Amino acid sequence: MCVEKEIFEPVRGKDKCPINSVLEVIGGKWNYKVILRLNDGSKRFGELLECLNGISAKTLTYCLKKLEKKGIVKKTIYPVVPAHVEYELTKKGYELQILFEEMQNWGDKWEN
């Protein structure tokens, strides 16, 4: 476990702890919701905006950029007019699903 392996040393101001890395990806109000929405296939910006109650276009843009930078989401721009852009999960993004299921199990058991 993270603690036993003592890989807690802060590196360049960032914990090297894998758990902290995961929290940086899925933490916050919207990141994990965007990831969950893309779990059933690629979506256009407008589709994401529609199915994420209460998110602003600015926040969604920020989330997608961050997730893209972290290698969780892949953006594809199709060479057509008008422009057609789609977002999908990478393999790295899809592998978060088992985590979400464990979180869901724990949350359902203890918090609802």
Add this chain to the structure above:
Amino acid sequence: MCVEKEIFEPVRGKDKCPINSVLEVIGGKWNYKVILRLNDGSKRFGELLECLNGISAKTLTYCLKKLEKKGIVKKTIYPVVPAHVEYELTKKGYELQILFEEMQNWGDKWEN
């Protein structure tokens, strides 16, 4: 999954989504570290302070209060002089371990 069951409606300003509930417990820089430290048995305040590099007494106090309120940590005050206080994980707290292991696996695979 959270998305399919559409239990995303905000309730009293809080998402009812179990994943959000988990992030409220383990999110932030110190919560999950305090939980991990208690994984191998109860500890006194001073012991926790010592083994959590860089945490202040004030922050540790705040974290323990929050985790206690969330039912993750149990505080025991022993009726001796001087006062003897110990903190330990509840069953609810211990059951977060499988989640941390999945996070560790994902983090080790994709972030290190």
